[in-house]
Amino acid sequence: MNIPSSTHPRVIVIGGGFAGISLIKQLKKLKVQIVLFDRHNYHTFQPLLYQVSTAGLEPDSIAYPLRKIFRNHKNFHFRMADVLEIAPSEKKITTSIGELTYDYLVIATGTRTNYFGNKNIESNSMPMKTVPQALNIRSLMLQNIEEADISEDPKERERLLNFVIAGAGPTGVELAGALAEFRKGILEHDYPELEEEEMNVHLVEGSDRVLPPMSKKSSKNAQKYLEKLRVKVHLNTLIEDYDGTLVKTKDGKNFRTATFIWAAGVTGAPVQGLNGEALLEKPNRYQVDSFNRVVGYDTIFALGDIALMNTKDFPEGHPQVAQPAIQQGKHLGENFKRLLANEELKPFDYFNKGTMATVGRNKAVVDIKKLNFGGPLAWFLWMFIHLFFLVGFRNRVITFFNWTYNYINYDRAARLIIRPFKKK
Structure with missing residues (x-):
């Protein structure tokens, strides 16, 4: 080497x-x-991957070349x-x-x-841990909507417009909210032959509340925001299998879908x-x-x-x-x-700055120690924090511009099928 x-x-x-x-x-x-x-030759800002998968941001908004971060350091070497x-x-x-x-x-x-050993789910579901995976979800989502737009079979349209997400942690909640906002802001304008009510977003969680790592107050607020966006939340529901067409749960609640996103664990x-x-x-x-x-x-x-x-x-x-x-x-x-310097090492002491999750426009929840709040203030705080931690000035500017544009126009400009996803 x-x-x-x-x-x-x-x-x-x-x-x-x-x-x-x-x-x-x-x-x-x-x-x-x-x-x-x-x-990969880039750093990925994973908290915003869901926005790439739902056409809110382009991938170069949340990815930054690793070589560029340390380009002025002569003793740094990168190998892909x-x-x-x-x-x-x-x-x-x-x-x-x-x-x-x-x-x-x-x-x-x-x-x-983590698929917990379920090979069918691993083979047929859509994960979202990397930029290519997020782009796969974006392409599949748009491809399925395009297919539904020309389908004359009501059952097939229902399957194509059913979006099922496993796992109601921050990733699942944010993804469900983004899909619901896509339905509200895009579907009726770009696809006049489709009714907004035909597209369903299901969020399936094995525990008794959404956002289990957060406070009960934030979980309750997040579920309220999701239901206001008409996301169908299914709690205490464990997914058993997915064959590419049918999501089966252990309590017999099944979903016919062409888009099943697995966000249930790592x-x-x-x-x-x-x-x-x-x-x-x-x-x-x-x-x-x-x-x-x-x-x-x-x-x-x-x-x-x-x-x-x-x-x-x-x-x-x-x-x-x-x-x-x-x-x-x-x-x-x-x-x-x-x-x-042969000096004594100091132990690590974690400073918990709190946790937060966004559900959609003016809808977010924040836990900072014993302070729990939601709504527009939490949403603006969520935006500021995520902008601050993005790597690179250009990324911050582009992301801020996209968020501002989306906020004013209820639009998602990145809804392009650049690289079609080939279904197995």
């Missing part, structure tokens, strides 16, 4: 998500060689590749483009979609090579100490969604969202400065 030799310690970072980027921003201040591996295996005894990784040794290794590979995305107590099998996350060091390894660290740090406040690990990843990345970068 063509990485130049260096007199500085080599730090390999696997994953260009929130944790990896946050760490590298700190490392670039130190005398280390940084090598970043990712299977899959990391296949870690050999800790040799301090080496094997990738799809070759092998490379390290002095320190940081794993920030995040999560992947699991860690570990790299082969670290076993034993380091990798916890059920959550697929690496067990780390209070310094984000993988248990049993002095020079290997894990950050963000892939790391499980047991604390008094978070006995089952920190939530798999952006803030813990960003804070852990920054903190480990500061600890690297101490590590290189």
